[in-house]
Amino acid sequence: MQISIIGTGYVGLVTAACLAEMGHTVTCLDIDEKKINNLHEGIIPIYEPGLSELVKRNIKANRLFFTTSYTYAVENSDVCFIAVPTPSSEDGSCDLSYVLKAAKSIAECMTKPMIIVNKSTAPVGTCDKIEEKIQAHIKSGLTFDVVSNPEFLKEGSAIHDCMKPDRIVIGVNSEKAAAVMKKIYAPFTLNHDRILIMDRKSSEMTKYAANAMLATRISFMNEISRICEKVGADVNEVRKGIGSDTRIGYSFLYPGIGYGGSCFPKDTDALRFLAKENECTPLLLDAVHAVNVQQKKVLTEKIVKYFDTKGGLKGKTIAIWGLSFKPDTDDMREAPSVTIIKDLSEKGAILRLYDPIAMDNAKKLLENHQNLIWCTSEAEAAKGSDAIALLTEWKQFRLINFKPIQDTMKGSAFFDGRNQYKPEEMKNFDYIGIGVPDHILENDIH
Ligand SMILES: NC(=O)c1ccc[n+]([C@@H]2O[C@H](COP(=O)([O-])OP(=O)(O)OC[C@H]3O[C@@H](n4cnc5c(N)ncnc54)[C@H](O)[C@@H]3O)[C@@H](O)[C@H]2O)c1
Structure with missing residues (x-):
């Protein structure tokens, strides 16, 4: 045809x-x-x-x-x-x-x-x-x-x-x-x-409903992860515990740094608008959106809190691993990394940034921001830094030999925005994830 x-x-x-x-x-x-x-x-x-x-x-x-x-x-x-x-x-x-x-x-x-x-x-x-x-x-x-x-x-x-x-x-x-x-x-x-x-209207609605459902699952898990942190539960275990129920299933149950990309944020917003325009209050979708706005701040808050007892964040160097809104794409539209990078840089941190594919698109979005150093590998980004923050779960970050990387670092903190690692794999770091108990080194030395 x-x-x-x-x-x-x-x-x-x-x-x-x-x-x-x-x-x-x-x-x-x-x-x-x-x-x-x-x-x-x-x-x-x-x-x-x-x-x-x-x-x-x-x-x-x-x-x-x-x-x-x-x-x-x-x-x-x-x-x-x-x-x-x-x-x-x-x-x-x-x-x-x-x-x-x-x-x-x-x-x-x-x-x-x-x-x-x-x-x-x-x-x-x-x-x-x-x-x-x-x-x-x-x-x-x-x-x-x-x-x-x-x-x-x-x-x-x-x-x-x-x-x-x-x-x-x-x-x-x-x-x-x-x-x-x-x-x-x-x-x-x-x-x-x-x-x-x-019919055409049902087809149009199907797309919005599908994206809203996926965004809802993400915000739901992000909220659960925050409660886990407060009560001392481990969201990784909870995720497996609920995902094994076939009525729930395992997909889209990963807490993190908030949903981004060119679809979920704009499509949930458009559906909320459509509902209101038609005199229907989208209570759940408003909450999904609000949770997401908050979640994009969570990792920054953890980083600020960690450095509070170490002279503050100003002047500290943070390596950022991953910039795209998810792995295997160069798409930076609405990427949570942008919010985190802007917030950290405004608070005086020096950021060493690396992404396997999205560097060019990221540079366009962040060109007016201070204290950003663009690096060519995750190891180079980590060099001389006080902490690493993982923002996108690219496969190449999965099996890292951390010893030589840590030897080049000034500090020993790892902020895992995607819960990519198990705390027990990160014993030599102060490891802080999302909805999991923090692992802080004794005497805080490595
Ligand atoms: N990206 C995704 O993952 C995805 C998935 C499902 C649905 N969608 C939807 O698909 C649509 C397109 O998204 P995308 O990510 O491919 O966008 P995109 O920005 O990657 O591409 C859109 C293209 O349209 C071109 N364009 C703009 N106005 C035009 C015009 N008047 N005539 C001809 N070309 C024009 C632009 O130059 C651009 O190349 C959006 O509605 C989006 O919500 C996107």
Whole structure:
């Protein structure tokens, strides 16, 4: 099938590459000329495991094309996916301007009947708005369908998630559109049917409800971890204890430094706004948000408290291991590390920063901040520091030989924002995690 994808970011590019891999002919469009020029030269704008190979293979096979021209993209497709940003507005509502601008541009170029599929995460009613926008700008007499098809991929495992989706949610208001969407996704569901066809509003709501549920689990565990700290329980044990109940399950039960990324914060905010707009008070979602705001401060508070008895944080050097909002991505959007780094630097700490992949994106976000030293490895970051704070659980931090690292450090504290280590593995450190009993060295020497 001839498909175009409007917006060549994390979702658009991955979706395009996977659809092309399954045999569709796909044209990716973006308004960012530099991005498209780079893609023509095989330069991939984001870090996503496996994506580069997939893109290059499909360019070579003449199934994947890139353009900045709406006329070219629309002419060369029967189905047009929208995968542009839907950021938060200042009031927390979802900013639909990118989506509606894309819809208008598509409409202005349409010369034949088309299906327009919204993949951007957007509030209930967005398909209706896209429909109105297109209707207002197409040549009279042309017919079209608007479909909701929210995306559930996770950065870091996006190719796998797209190739082997748990489910494909499709919201339609015509049987014809449903049949075309089934055809597009048929190669992805060969071993069992994973397509859920529903009405457009339910489909739009499904995406928000899914993200809100995941954010809720995280905030719930973060709250449990705080209670654990107060009463002397170990949240790592509690997590296993509750996760073994099949009604609960093990996923998304990890306490940490708060959820971040380009989806959970903005999507829970947008759902809270949508609820309020419709005279429904989102009591639980407001609490999920409040817990998260607090949780982003928890590690900083622990660091400040620790150095209180050691002359204060001012002038102390902290190595920061990991910057991206989660491992296997270069995405820094809403990363909790940014809040922590800003807070620590404002309190006078000197920060030695390292991330395996997200350094360039982090530098752009933090360029105006004082006392930041950018390092090329976790060992270099630790050199001369009073403490290490682990903020992202990259695999390469899992099996560290700590002895030579600790020999180069000034102090001996380890703040584990992801509970990556067991306290007994960190016997030579003052080890402080999230929701676990602190392990402080006797006489505080190492
Ligand atoms: N990133 C994720 O993990 C993820 C997962 C599921 C859903 N989503 C949703 O998918 C949507 C896209 O997210 P993303 O992370 O891929 O964003 P992104 O910022 O990585 O990419 C969006 C792209 O759209 C382009 N763009 C903006 N306006 C345009 C226009 N008018 N015409 C053409 N291109 C335009 C931008 O230049 C950019 O390259 C959002 O609604 C997001 O919430 C994201």
